[in-house]
Amino acid sequence: MYLKQVFNYKHEFWRYLLVSLIIIVVSQIMQIPFVLAIVYKEGAGVLTSGDTTALLSVLEPNLNLFLMLLPFAVCLPLLFVLVKVFHSQSITSLTTGRKKIDWKRIFFSFVLWASISGILIMVDVYISPEDYQLNFKLVPFLILFVLGTLLIPLQTSLEEYIFRGYLMQGFAGLFLNRWAPLLMTSLIFGSLHAFNPEVYQLGYGIMVYYIGTGLFLGILTLMDDGMELSLGFHVANNLITALLVTADWTAFQTHSIYKDVSIPELGYDVFVPIFVVFPILLMVFSKKYNWSNWQEKLTGKIEKPLTVEKISETNSH
Structure with missing residues (x-):
């Protein structure tokens, strides 16, 4: 029902294009404070260097994080308003195919991935201590913890609501199947990460990770008939990383506990999550929530209700 319920609302595709625009x-306007802060600190010349990594290291890390996440804090509630105005759709129906949002699912996914990712990071610190430097400072870390807890969920939720929610439903109404929305949103989600400093350092091979992660989150959404699991996973992924480890060449440069000082290179560890960890997680979620009929839920057609034409005619007047 999660995708099919799009027909209960105004779903002409031009609406999705306009809201996205x-x-x-x-979001671009809300980046102006970040740009002005950099110019104030270093002068306008730094903006023409083309070095994204250098730009991210100009400001104090907590201020940098706040200004980077400010656009997300503004655009998430804006998206909810626009969906209501242009589609007459509720936040609940944008989130899930259930009658109400299942917060237990969000919490379970968050705790599961926060635990796993935290353990994996600490194991790597233990195995390769030469690659890490203790970066912990109590007061800056506490400020980071507050900022991260408040703002990172807004950042990850906006990405989820746009890609696994809004556009997933929009493409479903356009293509009338499940596989096209899954692939389209995964490719767009991954492509937008092409501007991350990680891509500059590691090369375009890292795009396999970004697109694969989008695919994984899309599968979660389609199989579970809602976004709750992807919402919890994405928050855990970004928050735990921001708190535990940073590096000079990553998008999130924070007052984390550890700093990765190794030479950046594209290794097998980048692909392990996509081809090993994420499939195992899908099996865990499948067992817990009794998923079945994978082929139909991921590739099946979507039948447009017979009454949808009448609904569209009514909404157009």
């Missing part, structure tokens, strides 16, 4: 424009 508004979000893009507002």
Whole structure:
């Protein structure tokens, strides 16, 4: 029902294009404070260097994080308003195919991946201590913890609501199947990460990770008939990373506990999550929530209700 319920609302595709354009424009405007802060600190010349990594290291890390995440804090509630105005759709129906949002699912996914990712990071610190430097400072870390806890869920939720929610449903109404929305949103999600400093350092091979992660989150959404699991996973992924480990060449440069000082290179560890960890997680979620009929849920057609034409005619007047 999660994708099919799009027909209960105004679903002409031009609405999705217009709302997406508004979000893009507002997000760009909300980056102005970040740019002005950099110019104030270093002068306008730094903006023409083309070195994204250098730009991210200009400001104090907590201020940098706040200004980076500010656009997400503005655009998430804006998206909810625009969906209501342009589609007459509720937040609940944008989130899930269930009658109400299942917060237990969000919490379970968050705790599961926060635990696993935290353990994996600490194991790597133990195995390769030469690659890490203790970066812990109590007061800056506490500020980071507060900022991260408040703002990172807004950042990850906006990405989830746009890609696994809004566009997933929009493409479903356009293509009338499940596989096209899954692939389209995964490719767009991954492609937007092409501007991350990690890509500059590691090369375009890292795009396999970004696109694969989008695919994994899309599968979670389709199989579970809602976004709750992807919402919890994404928050855990970004928050735990921001708190535990940073590096000079990553998008999140924070007052984390550890700093990765190794030479950046594209190794097998980048692909392990996509081809090993994520499939195992899918099996765990499948067992817990009794998923079945994978082929139909991931590739099947979506039948447009017979009454949808009448609904569209009514909404157009």
